[in-house]
Amino acid sequence: IPKQLIPQIDEALRSELQTKGHLKKLETGEVMLRENANIKAIPIILSGTLKVSREDQAGKELLLYYVKPGESCVMSFFGGLHHDTSKIKAVAEEPTEILLISTEDSNEWVKKYPSWIDFIFYLYHKRFEELLEVVNEIAFQKIDERIIHLLNKKASLTGHKEIITTHQQIADELGTSREVVSRLLKQMEGDKKIALSRNKITLL
Amino acid sequence: IPKQLIPQIDEALRSELQTKGHLKKLETGEVMLRENANIKAIPIILSGTLKVSREDQAGKELLLYYVKPGESCVMSFFGGLHHDTSKIKAVAEEPTEILLISTEDSNEWVKKYPSWIDFIFYLYHKRFEELLEVVNEIAFQKIDERIIHLLNKKASLTGHKEIITTHQQIADELGTSREVVSRLLKQMEGDKKIALSRNKITLL
DNA sequence: GGCCTTATGTGATATTCGTCACTTAAAATC
DNA sequence: GATTTTAAGTGACGAATATCACATAAGGCC
Numbered sequence: 372i373p374k375q376l377i378p379q380i381d382e383a384l385r386s387e388l389q390t391k392g393h394l395k396k397l398e399t400g401e402v403m404l405r406e407n408a409n410i411k412a413i414p415i416i417l418s419g420t421l422k423v424s425r426e427d428q429a430g431k432e433l434l435l436y437y438v439k440p441g442e443s444c445v446m447s448f449f450g451g452l453h454h455d456t457s458k459i460k461a462v463a464e465e466p467t468e469i470l471l472i473s474t475e476d477s478n479e480w481v482k483k484y485p486s487w488i489d490f491i492f493y494l495y496h497k498r499f500e501e502l503l504e505v506v507n508e509i510a511f512q513k514i515d516e517r518i519i520h521l522l523n524k525k526a527s528l529t530g531h532k533e534i535i536t537t538h539q540q541i542a543d544e545l546g547t548s549r550e551v552v553s554r555l556l557k558q559m560e561g562d563k564k565i566a567l568s569r570n571k572i573t574l575l
Numbered sequence: 576i577p578k579q580l581i582p583q584i585d586e587a588l589r590s591e592l593q594t595k596g597h598l599k600k601l602e603t604g605e606v607m608l609r610e611n612a613n614i615k616a617i618p619i620i621l622s623g624t625l626k627v628s629r630e631d632q633a634g635k636e637l638l639l640y641y642v643k644p645g646e647s648c649v650m651s652f653f654g655g656l657h658h659d660t661s662k663i664k665a666v667a668e669e670p671t672e673i674l675l676i677s678t679e680d681s682n683e684w685v686k687k688y689p690s691w692i693d694f695i696f697y698l699y700h701k702r703f704e705e706l707l708e709v710v711n712e713i714a715f716q717k718i719d720e721r722i723i724h725l726l727n728k729k730a731s732l733t734g735h736k737e738i739i740t741t742h743q744q745i746a747d748e749l750g751t752s753r754e755v756v757s758r759l760l761k762q763m764e765g766d767k768k769i770a771l772s773r774n775k776i777t778l779l
Numbered sequence: 780g781g782c783c784t785t786a787t788g789t790g791a792t793a794t795t796c797g798t799c800a801c802t803t804a805a806a807a808t809c
Numbered sequence: 810g811a812t813t814t815t816a817a818g819t820g821a822c823g824a825a826t827a828t829c830a831c832a833t834a835a836g837g838c839c
Contacts, residue, residue: 427715431715433710446703448696449697449700450700481689482689492653495696495700503629505710506629509710511631511633513826514826537786537787538787539787548828550789550826550828550829551827557789717794717795718796742816743816752798754797754818757818758818773817780839781839782837783837785837786834787833788831788833789833790830790832791830791831792827792829793826793828797823797824798821799820799821801821804815806816807812807813807815808813808814
């Protein structure tokens with residue numbers, strides 16, 4: 372099933388993925404990995420999107436990044452190897468197909484396929500940079516800027532200027548409260564930056 | 576020079592580090608790597624401490640983590656490979672000795688020494704988890720809690736209950752202002768959690 | 780079409796934090 | 810020991826955000 376999804380790996384490895392990987396389909400909203408869960412496998416996204424977020428003790432959430440087709444949740448990689456528990460939560464944003472790779476297989480491929488190593492390194496690095504972005508945002512940006520940024524991210528993810536979401540959801544992803552988001556969105560509507568309707572925000 | 580510093584690598588690689596690595600000494604406060612600089616080598620800390628932080632456009636700073644002996648600044652690893660520029664700043668907290676590894680050597684070792692791969696993976700993972708911690712802190716904790724946490728971290732780093740620092744420095748590391756830090760510290764002193772004097776904070 | 784659920788709008792108010800404008804104090808230098 | 814530099818203390822104020830308490834509206838469902 373995997374093809375030009377992951378260009379950086381070689382053919383032999385690609386066919387190993389085919390035979391050893393275990394296909395799984397997730398519904399929208401289905402939780403792939405919850406915090407503190409044991410990590411048993413490494414998922415590679417075939418289609419759809421995973422949303423990765425962090426929660427604090429009080430249950431407040433914060434979006435970290437999206438995992439798109441051809442990518443993987445790297446935390447699983449090393450974590451799986453060392454019987455670590457997950458520090459993050461991963462939820463399907465839309466119907467999503469993933470290929471589960473056992474930690475044993477991955478471990479073996481590290482020895483056999485240099486391109487597997489490259490792939491993992493690439494993902495680690497990418498996620499690392501994304502995390503740095505998140506740090507920058509929450510440390511230095513005001514919530515209205517963060518909302519704009521999030522809306523743009525969501526729009527580029529789907530390719531639509533219309534974003535199907537609720538204010539509550541945005542608030543959760545930014546770790547703030549619904550009222551704050553509603554107020555700021557209303558303000559942006561006044562500034563003709565967006566148009567609001569129930570369950571939908573349109574970028575202008 | 577390297578010895579039981581990095582237990583996870585094997586002897587052959589250890590001697591390669593000896594011969595190929597280039598020793599460098601940094602003074603306190605000396606900048607090893609600034610943001611947007613080209614990455615030419617991977618540093619391994621032999622003694623001392625590197626402080627890694629992020630800056631925003633306005634020049635505000637934020638401490639990300641400390642790099643201790645036997646560890647490395649992983650951003651360099653992949654970044655060096657792909658001629659990336661640095662997203663972070665690294666400064667010596669105290670007189671620090673580092674071993675510089677060229678990206679070419681590292682690249683070769685990836686093929687020759689499995690333990691080098693393990694080492695890099697381990698560091699990536701560790702740094703990743705630390706970054707997640709930072710995200711949690713700035714997203715969910717109030718500044719007084721973050722100050723306490725920082726003081727404890729500094730104390731455990733040196734092994735002393737007396738921390739040599741200024742309020743300004745703490746403010747910088749947390750990305751806030753000096754006045755805020757002074758006020759909150761004063762409050763903690765009232766609560767008998769710490770004792771204050773010029774250039775020094777003592778944990779009680 | 781009426782009812783119910785869920786989403787959104789909004790005022791009032793409290794906290795937390797950032798900023799400005801100083802003062803005071805400690806240490807460093809001469 | 811007087812002077813200068815640097816660190817710390819503090820009041821006043823403003824901005825950003827959080828929280829509470831509702832009112833209103835939009836869609837789904839019977």
